[in-house]
Amino acid sequence: QQQVKQSPQSLIVQKGGISIINCAYENTAFDYFPWYQQFPGKGPALLIAIRPDVSEKKEGRFTISFNKSAKQFSLHIMDSQPGDSATYFCAAGGKAAGNKLTFGGGTRVLVKP
Amino acid sequence: SQTIHQWPATLVQPVGSPLSLECTVEGTSNPNLYWYRQAAGRGLQLLFYSVGIGQISSEVPQNLSASRPQDRQFILSSKKLLLSDSGFYLCAWSPGLVLYNEQFFGPGTRLTVL
Numbered sequence: 001q002q003q004v005k006q007s008p009q010s011l012i013v014q015k016g017g018i019s020i021i022n023c024a025y026e027n028t029a030f031d032y033f034p035w036y037q038q039f040p041g042k043g044p045a046l047l048i049a050i051r052p053d054v055s056e057k058k059e060g061r062f063t064i065s066f067n068k069s070a071k072q073f074s075l076h077i078m079d080s081q082p083g084d085s086a087t088y089f090c091a092a093g094g095k096a097a098g099n100k101l102t103f104g105g106g107t108r109v110l111v112k113p
Numbered sequence: 114s115q116t117i118h119q120w121p122a123t124l125v126q127p128v129g130s131p132l133s134l135e136c137t138v139e140g141t142s143n144p145n146l147y148w149y150r151q152a153a154g155r156g157l158q159l160l161f162y163s164v165g166i167g168q169i170s171s172e173v174p175q176n177l178s179a180s181r182p183q184d185r186q187f188i189l190s191s192k193k194l195l196l197s198d199s200g201f202y203l204c205a206w207s208p209g210l211v212l213y214n215e216q217f218f219g220p221g222t223r224l225t226v227l
Contacts, residue, residue: 032214043203043218044157089157093214099145099164099207101214105156 004092006104014112019077021088021107026071029096035064035075036089038106044089048075080111115140119204119219126226132177132191134222136204139185143209146187147216148179151201163187164209199226 006023013019023033034049050057050064050073057064063076077084087108093101116139126132138144148160159172161179169179176195180188187204204219 034215036218041221041223043205043221046215046217049215097214099162099214100147100159101216103157108154 004090004102004104006090006107008107009105010108010110012110012112013080015080015082017080017111019075019080019084019109019111021075021090021109022072023074023090023092023104024070024072025092025102027092027097027102028071029094030092030102031094031096032092033064033066033073034091034093034101035062036091036103038087038089047088077109080109082111082113085109085111115206115217117204117206117217117219119202119222121222122220123223124225126194126224128196128226129193132189132194132198132224134189134202134204134224136187136189136219137185138206141185141206141208143184144206145209145214146181147205147207148187148189149203149205149218151203151221153200157203161189194226196226199224 004025031052035047036044037047038044048059048062050066052068055066061078066073087106089106090104091101118137145164147162149157151157163169163181166181177191202222205216207214207216
């Protein structure tokens with residue numbers, strides 16, 4: 001009930017292309033869905049987050065799409081840049097999850113120039 | 114603004130030696146605090162979390178323990194390290210007494226047990 005499944009494990013995209021990462025969750029009580037970006041040797045940084053009262057949230061080149069009925073959400077990176085090369089983690093949490101987040105397994109994104 | 118510190122940044126320890134990693138948060142009060150471990154190329158495993166001084170919840174049975182002696186200080190310890198304790202240890206905080214769990218991570222400690 002607490003699992004968050006993330007795919008793909010790795011992704012290679014050309015500069016200017018779109019990177020798409022998908023996550024699926026099981027616990028319908030989750031109501032907070034953040035995405036984190038992690039560069040090698042650094043701690044994850046909160047990138048963007050969505051709550052289930054909206055189906056999409058955009059911040060710059062990063063967009064979260066949320067499908068409540070399918071229990072899925074995704075991160076789209078538009079106009080991908082080499083500086084976007086990092087590992088991305090989705091997570092799920094909320095009041096019903098207490099004070100904890102459940103993380104996906106991560107996606108390593110490589111943007112080729 | 115809030116900042117989170119971890120030290121040391123890197124540590125190499127022999128098997129069987131003790132461990133103490135420290136995490137402190139500035140610029141907030143009554144935070145929730147978390148310890149995660151990240152194996153090479155892997156995801157984040159929650160080890161411990163705390164909602165207040167002296168209140169520790171353990172997520173997985175293991176060779177490690179955690180303590181919170183002050184409101185904004187979180188310590189990860191071990192009496193005798195194992196090879197399997199190697200990894201990247203991350204501390205995180207989130208605002209207490211809120212509905213949603215925005216968590217903010219520290220820079221991490223790279224632990225190598227030889």
